[in-house]
Amino acid sequence: MTILSALLTGVLCAALPSESSTCPAQAAASQGGQKDIVTTAVAAGSFQTLAAALKAADLVGTLQGAGPFTVFAPTDEAFAKLPKGTLESLLKPENKPQLVAILKHHVVGGRVLAADVVKLPGAASLGGQRLPILVDEGVVRVAGARVTKADVTCSNGVIHVIDTVLLPSTKSIVELAQGAGTFQTLLAAAQAAGLAETLATGGPFTVLAPTDEAFAKLPKGTLESLLKPENKDKLAGILKAHVIDGRVYADQVVTLASARALSGTELAIVVKSGKVTIAGANVVQTDLEAKNGVVHVIDAVIVPR
Numbered sequence: 001m002t003i004l005s006a007l008l009t010g011v012l013c014a015a016l017p018s019e020s021s022t023c024p025a026q027a028a029a030s031q032g033g034q035k036d037i038v039t040t041a042v043a044a045g046s047f048q049t050l051a052a053a054l055k056a057a058d059l060v061g062t063l064q065g066a067g068p069f070t071v072f073a074p075t076d077e078a079f080a081k082l083p084k085g086t087l088e089s090l091l092k093p094e095n096k097p098q099l100v101a102i103l104k105h106h107v108v109g110g111r112v113l114a115a116d117v118v119k120l121p122g123a124a125s126l127g128g129q130r131l132p133i134l135v136d137e138g139v140v141r142v143a144g145a146r147v148t149k150a151d152v153t154c155s156n157g158v159i160h161v162i163d164t165v166l167l168p169s170t171k172s173i174v175e176l177a178q179g180a181g182t183f184q185t186l187l188a189a190a191q192a193a194g195l196a197e198t199l200a201t202g203g204p205f206t207v208l209a210p211t212d213e214a215f216a217k218l219p220k221g222t223l224e225s226l227l228k229p230e231n232k233d234k235l236a237g238i239l240k241a242h243v244i245d246g247r248v249y250a251d252q253v254v255t256l257a258s259a260r261a262l263s264g265t266e267l268a269i270v271v272k273s274g275k276v277t278i279a280g281a282n283v284v285q286t287d288l289e290a291k292n293g294v295v296h297v298i299d300a301v302i303v304p305r
Helices: 003-013 024-029 037-044 048-057 076-080 086-090 093-104 173-180 184-192 196-201 212-216 222-226 229-240
Strands: 069-074 107-109 122-124 130-136 139-142 145-154 157-162 205-210 243-245 258-260 266-272 275-278 281-290 293-298
Touching (some): 048 069, 048 076, 069 145, 130 281, 184 196
Parallel strands (some): 069 157
Antiparallel strands (some): 122 130, 139 145, 205 243, 258 266, 275 281
16 A cells, blocks of 8 residues: 555544554554654644545545555645635546646655655656756755655654645646747657657657757758758657657766767766766756656757767
């Protein structure tokens, strides 16, 4: 049973006696000195909205798995900070997939205590996206939310209380690029190469995205030639040299000597004087999160030999 499904079970069983055989979560809670995540969260009394959201998401049957887990739990006050009407909309049956994605964004696999959290640049949520972690003058923030209480230890995991609801990115890699406004050439090239749909719905991917200025650096006539239908395969090969399978974040990139692109090309990675180059292109912006991957912006087009 996952934390999410366990919490929901706790809501459904809260009124039943602990010895009831129909409430395994409460039975487990009575064993040993520590209470499980279910009992701990429900008994706190400040997570009623979270419990209601979990019930609406119907996570008992769909999110099952063994612990331990780490839950970043938004309080009722945290949910109250959402824009007016947001919570009511999320609780509607037709928005169940979005609600499930949000709830999974608050859960990390494993038992991650505060002493470990502050050493991490980020942690992967069960939804796949990363929760960036920042420690500043003793204040710990997870994806922008402040941790107000840490290390609420339970028999099957740990809870860290946060003051803001964590919202995962809802944009695909293509939508992210469209919104930025500086990747029009890349988008046109992806469309011409027949890769736009893959980048919009596939993944997860790590995309090394050349800006419009980067494409403008190509020799005169090169881009126009590549965009011709007869050169579609060549264009696709070049674009695939900018895509890596899986999510590879900046702190992971700098530990690598190279990375293999979807084209099969080995992209050399060099870290020098705080600057990172990949296949000779400078990385100018990192860790732009999309729902199906992560984007790093580069200042030159990678052209495989």
